[in-house]
């Protein structure tokens with residue numbers, strides 16, 4: 001009898017452990033199930049040991065009210081849910097948190113406010129997954145594997161607007177993603193108001209990838225302030241990209257005097273690196289940008305310049321620059337330009353990010369980050385890491401979300417026959433890209449990028465982003481050895497229900513609730529590589 005009793009204890013205990021940790025995505029690093037439940041109802045109070053936590057408590061209260069109709073109240077002194085900011089012990093456990101759920105009290109503790117916020121997000125996910133608002137007793141101890149958990153949205157090619165951006169930021173927070181990279185300028189349109197150069201948006205904001213005549217759409221500086229505040233409340237940094245010297249077509253439409261020309265396929269594609277006034281103009285733009293975006297880091301692009309710099313071979317000012325500075329070819333001109341613009345940013349006390357092409361330029365490694373995007377050029381990542389650049393991994397395969405996610409999908413991109421199903425996003429192993437101990441800390445994290453040539457409405461955006469955003473979050477949060485696609489897939493089922501409730505037009509990888517792929521107009525064949 002005693003033997004059976006022990007066996008049954010083992011069974012229950014073992015079973016509790018075998019359970020997915022209550023559907024939290026990203027899965028916590030450690031989740032130990034306890035006994036009983038904490039009931040989240042209108043009698044519950046929330047308190048904190050430090051007034052700095054008031055706004056985070058408010059966020060949680062508000063989410064519970066809007067998503068579950070539960071009203072919990074803030075209270076001084078003892079409370080049922082207690083937020084505890086602990087003195088920091090060591091620096092490298094930032095954003096770590098603990099949640100202790102017992103039947104009579106929940107304690108969420110962390111060394112920083114962001115950690116407390118993530119503890120509350122885990123609680124929120126438990127609440128949303130619960131039956132009758134009964135949260136299972138548990139001890140959760142959690143911390144992210146990577147500090148950079150990013151998502152990029154291209155709003156030059158299609159403009160989605162403030163409400164959709166806020167919705168994305170809210171989902172990013174729900175998945176503990178913390179960097180929103182905002183691609184605001186490119187060939188079709190310029191979307192960021194710059195007071196000194198109003199035509200950038202009044203003229204450059206006209207049109208999009210499919211329709212060059214659409215009335216101007218852009219973000220005013222007041223809009224930017226609103227979005228930044230919304231993101232900050234969710235512990236998300238917003239980093240703008242002002243792409244240069246290529247992908248500058250929309251800006252050149254507004255101010256042709258700074259254009260360096262282009263090529264047949266990409267007319268007026270570049271700024272003019274041969275004119276002194278170009279540097280003043282772009283620096284003025286960056287001065288406003290750096291005030292608007294307080295992250296202290298700006299992405300300056302630097303990608304694909306060779307697509308559209310044919311005119312550099314014959315432009316008199318650029319040829320003069322080459323002679324004066326002894327620049328042997330167009331790549332040297334590019335690097336000269338990039339160094340000057342990076343310098344302008346350093347003078348504004350900002351760091352700078354470039355796409356991986358610029359790993360070839362010699363820039364100060366303490367103020368410059370690289371984004372490795374060309375998966376077919378692993379040598380470019382090697383160059384970046386061996387030169388000591390902090391690097392974010394966002395290779396097209398599997399982290400470009402404009403790639404299709406199923407063999408039957410007909411719109412969006414492929415790389416030859418390759419595409420980006422959710423399992424490959426999930427399995428992406430950032431740590432495997434470091435070849436030695438010096439390189440390990442240089443890999444800051446991972447990011448998914450959504451280019452929007454084939455994304456001309458919100459439903460299409462949802463279809464490409466959900467649920468791959470959940471896989472991205474877990475790939476960025478969990479160390480490889482803790483990942484488990486089966487458990488993730490089980491946990492995801494509950495999240496798909498949340499997407500339905502939120503009215504999102506998501507893709508269901510299990511195909512049980514299938515939204516069909518919406519046709520989109522395409523200007524290029526499916527298999528284009530650039």
Ligand code: ACM
Nearest residue numbers: 303304355373530
């Ligand atoms: C890129 O996809 N051109 C960075």
